[in-house]
Amino acid sequence: MEGEDRQGSLIERRKNDHIDICAKEDLSPGYQYWDDIRLLHRSLPEIDLDEVDTSSSVFGRRLSAPIVISAMTGGFGKAKEINAVLASVAEKYGLGLGVGSQRAALENSELAETYAVVRDYDVPLRIANLGLPQLVRQGVRASLDPEDGAAAMEMIEAHVLAIHLNYLQEVVQPEGDTCARGGLDAMERFASSLPLVAKETGAGMSRDTALRLKGAGVVGLDVGGLGGTSFSAVEYYRARQAKDVSRENLGKAFWDWGIPAPVSVVTANVGLPMIATGGLRSGLDVARAVCIGASCGGMAGRLLPAALEGRAELEQEVKMIVDELRAAMFLVGARNVDELAEAHALVVGRSRDWLDHMME
Numbered sequence: 001m002e003g004e005d006r007q008g009s010l011i012e013r014r015k016n017d018h019i020d021i022c023a024k025e026d027l028s029p030g031y032q033y034w035d036d037i038r039l040l041h042r043s044l045p046e047i048d049l050d051e052v053d054t055s056s057s058v059f060g061r062r063l064s065a066p067i068v069i070s071a072m073t074g075g076f077g078k079a080k081e082i083n084a085v086l087a088s089v090a091e092k093y094g095l096g097l098g099v100g101s102q103r104a105a106l107e108n109s110e111l112a113e114t115y116a117v118v119r120d121y122d123v124p125l126r127i128a129n130l131g132l133p134q135l136v137r138q139g140v141r142a143s144l145d146p147e148d149g150a151a152a153m154e155m156i157e158a159h160v161l162a163i164h165l166n167y168l169q170e171v172v173q174p175e176g177d178t179c180a181r182g183g184l185d186a187m188e189r190f191a192s193s194l195p196l197v198a199k200e201t202g203a204g205m206s207r208d209t210a211l212r213l214k215g216a217g218v219v220g221l222d223v224g225g226l227g228g229t230s231f232s233a234v235e236y237y238r239a240r241q242a243k244d245v246s247r248e249n250l251g252k253a254f255w256d257w258g259i260p261a262p263v264s265v266v267t268a269n270v271g272l273p274m275i276a277t278g279g280l281r282s283g284l285d286v287a288r289a290v291c292i293g294a295s296c297g298g299m300a301g302r303l304l305p306a307a308l309e310g311r312a313e314l315e316q317e318v319k320m321i322v323d324e325l326r327a328a329m330f331l332v333g334a335r336n337v338d339e340l341a342e343a344h345a346l347v348v349g350r351s352r353d354w355l356d357h358m359m360e
């Protein structure tokens, strides 16, 4: 019991560190991959800005704009307040919302309310969250089963369940869950009874992985590519605080590990609904993502500082992002999100190199 308490407080401290570090530090790889996506300007848009309709559907849910606030938190004191702010703004702007990993609440039901608070808001798409490392056996620790997945969904009245694939984070963090054998089988087991979204968390997704996940029966992908929040960078900062030089070096070495987000969107397009996450900074980046094949864009790190300040600050940020999206749609002459998806996009720079080499 004492061991469990200690484990609980370690997880709580880690979650707190994540929020603090992600809000304060620049964790990106130093190259803006989304700037490699160029939308072709139309001097004669032949539509009025007022006509632009940003609404769209994903996983059968209607959003007012193709934007998901990506999974960030839950399971410790401050998280309830943060999730309430995120949910209130998702309700107001009609956006999707993911909660952070719910493992903590499955282990300790007292923590459930830090996630369940999102049910108090009319959020059009709620995404539950568990990690693949918890779906496979880690040493002596048993794996979760589909009933746990159903309980996580129930906790927030979710429409889909994201299973995060975060082995980059697990391998760089102290005592990470590094058993990965049987991961695809576990996805298949869960997908046979639950609407599963396979979600990377910043290291991107290859076509081969996307095809395997499709074969396992997932209903969608969140490609979570390189370009924004890097959990290797997060661990670098945590190791520095802990004066753990070897972990610090490990975090630094893998800082920009992964497949860039726009490259992942193009290569992992296997005909499943797809959330493009990883370094999106603006509504223009959301437009770029839709234009190259994503159903919607996901944002975490970009929204966190405002979310910590409060509802008014986050509302202001989200309004700006939706206005940018609308402006981009106007300038390519797209009346709605379907037309945006058909607009012409060029891929240049490092993302072009990646794609050319991947197709060799």
Ligand SMILES: Cc1cc2nc3c(=O)[nH]c(=O)nc-3n(C[C@H](O)[C@H](O)[C@H](O)COP(=O)(O)O)c2cc1C
Pocket (backbone or CB within 6 Å): 018, 019, 022, 070, 071, 072, 073, 099, 100, 101, 129, 162, 163, 164, 199, 200, 201, 202, 224, 227, 228, 229, 277, 278, 279, 280, 298, 299, 300, 301, 302, 304
């Ligand atoms: C503070 C923080 C906590 C996160 N926790 C989770 C989590 O519990 N589960 C998950 O699937 N992803 C988690 N993520 C990853 C994000 O959902 C997202 O995939 C990643 O940050 C890349 O998006 P970004 O570049 O817009 O930040 C977290 C991100 C941040 C910033």
